[in-house]
Amino acid sequence: MVQATSLPRNEAGIAAAIDALTQQFGDRLQTGQAICEQHGHTTTWITNQAPDAVVFPTTTREVSEIVAVCAEYGVPVIPFGTGTSLEGHVNAPAGGICVDMMRMDQIIAVHAEDLDVVVQPGVTREQLNTYLRDQGLFFPIDPGANASLGGMAATRASGTNAVRYGTMKDNVLGLEAVMADGAVIRTAQRAKKSSAGYDLTRLLVGSEGTLGLITELTLKLQGIPEAIRSARCSFRTVDEACRAVMMTIQYGIPVARIELLDEMSVRAANAYSGLDLPETPLLLLEFHGSDSGVVEQSDMFASIAEEFGGFDAAATSTPEERSKLWQARHDMYWASLQLRPGAKGLSTDVCVPISRLAECVGKARDKAESMGLVAPMVGHVGDGNFHALLLIDMESDAERQKADEYIGWLNEMAIEMDGTCTGEHGIGQGKRPYLQQELGDATRYMAAIKAALDPENILNPGKIVEM
Numbered sequence: 001m002v003q004a005t006s007l008p009r010n011e012a013g014i015a016a017a018i019d020a021l022t023q024q025f026g027d028r029l030q031t032g033q034a035i036c037e038q039h040g041h042t043t044t045w046i047t048n049q050a051p052d053a054v055v056f057p058t059t060t061r062e063v064s065e066i067v068a069v070c071a072e073y074g075v076p077v078i079p080f081g082t083g084t085s086l087e088g089h090v091n092a093p094a095g096g097i098c099v100d101m102m103r104m105d106q107i108i109a110v111h112a113e114d115l116d117v118v119v120q121p122g123v124t125r126e127q128l129n130t131y132l133r134d135q136g137l138f139f140p141i142d143p144g145a146n147a148s149l150g151g152m153a154a155t156r157a158s159g160t161n162a163v164r165y166g167t168m169k170d171n172v173l174g175l176e177a178v179m180a181d182g183a184v185i186r187t188a189q190r191a192k193k194s195s196a197g198y199d200l201t202r203l204l205v206g207s208e209g210t211l212g213l214i215t216e217l218t219l220k221l222q223g224i225p226e227a228i229r230s231a232r233c234s235f236r237t238v239d240e241a242c243r244a245v246m247m248t249i250q251y252g253i254p255v256a257r258i259e260l261l262d263e264m265s266v267r268a269a270n271a272y273s274g275l276d277l278p279e280t281p282l283l284l285l286e287f288h289g290s291d292s293g294v295v296e297q298s299d300m301f302a303s304i305a306e307e308f309g310g311f312d313a314a315a316t317s318t319p320e321e322r323s324k325l326w327q328a329r330h331d332m333y334w335a336s337l338q339l340r341p342g343a344k345g346l347s348t349d350v351c352v353p354i355s356r357l358a359e360c361v362g363k364a365r366d367k368a369e370s371m372g373l374v375a376p377m378v379g380h381v382g383d384g385n386f387h388a389l390l391l392i393d394m395e396s397d398a399e400r401q402k403a404d405e406y407i408g409w410l411n412e413m414a415i416e417m418d419g420t421c422t423g424e425h426g427i428g429q430g431k432r433p434y435l436q437q438e439l440g441d442a443t444r445y446m447a448a449i450k451a452a453l454d455p456e457n458i459l460n461p462g463k464i465v466e467m
Contacts, residue, residue, distance in 0.1 A: 121150020
């Protein structure tokens with residue numbers, strides 16, 4: 001485990017806030033050890049820092065009342081969605097009150113003619129897309145996990161569709177949020193564009209609950225494509241696969257997804273998902289458009305892939321075959337665990353300019369091998385983002401130390417390549433040591449914004465920037 005830094009606790013304030021909130025919320029406020037630990041530690045390898053209580057609001061007004069009580073007593077407030085974040089975002093280093101948003105799960109309004117929807121933060125992406133399906137609409141951001149939309153906005157999530165549809169910052173039209181004093185603000189109307197003042201929507205998207213608690217979102221929607229076609233192609237090397245990706249993007253082929261699996265990941269997918277793919281680097285692609293358009297796009301990619309040594313290429317528009325391929329991609333975490341039974345998977349991500357991607361992935365693989373680490377890699381290579389999953393014996397101090405060293409080395413290499421220490425995982429606690437290295441003096445201005453909006457540092461303290 002990475003030892004997370006603890007912050008000073010306000011014991012008297014925490015006790016007073018719990019008493020006040022218990023009177024208001026009754027059994028919707030829980031203080032049991034098990035439920036608190038569940039809300040402190042989820043999918044991260046950072047030490048569990050549990051809150052002192054978990055409260056379950058159902059309305060914006062209730063969230064406002066919770067924050068107002070915590071502000072009165074100087075008590076930390078930590079928002080919680082489905083708990084699928086990876087960098088210690090939901091830990092409570094100073095204790096405090098966890099606000100679990102999952103009972104705020106209403107789809108408030110669908111404006112099909114405007115291609116937007118208004119939702120509460122506890123709605124998950126799968127829940128929303130199931131609801132929208134019979135209207136011919138969908139929400140495209142897919143981080144893999146069935147995350148809550150509030151959490152996806154808070155961490156500026158993206159995923160496999162980002163190369164065509166962008167990330168959460170591109171798909172949130174406006175927010176309702178509760179600020180550090182309990183005030184409720186709305187950052188924008190439903191118009192598709194605006195020049196009205198500071199862009200508070202983009203400020204809160206990606207702020208990880210440190211500037212405000214998101215209680216409502218207005219999201220862009222897309223029409224379900226007339227046709228969807230998936231393709232795959234194997235390559236002899238990662239370098240050849242990445243060069244094929246660069247050429248595909250430069251040609252302007254409108255790929256909806258383009259994913260890289262290294263040899264180790266393909267081997268895991270074959271065993272776990274019952275596939276029979278060549279165990280060499282693999283690109284998985286998806287094209288959206290008309291029946292003729294997706295065939296044309298996949299044929300253009302096939303020609304590019306052949307130029308870079310691609311082989312065993314195949315394409316399909318059959319839903320069952322497409323689903324089998326993409327389900328195997330989404331199951332990569334579980335498939336990878338089979339490569340080293342009994343090990344835990346520690347996931348990290350970086351993002352670099354596409355022109356540096358092949359070099360970055362190659363060096364990352366070589367470094368893992370030289371350190372004796374098992375680290376299958378997959379990537380959203382259309383935008384230069386890739387993930388390494390380190391398979392570690394968590395009982396071994398030596399292996400944990402090597403994993404920590406490797407992750408630090410990978411972050412620093414990405415930054416040196418004009419990239420970022422995180423393409424989509426966010427900063428939280430785990431990436432915070434590298435933010436200063438990446439952005440330099442800009443972090444002072446981040447801290448100034450935090451101090452202006454949350455002067456008592458009660459909103460998710462210990463995340464992103466130092467106070």
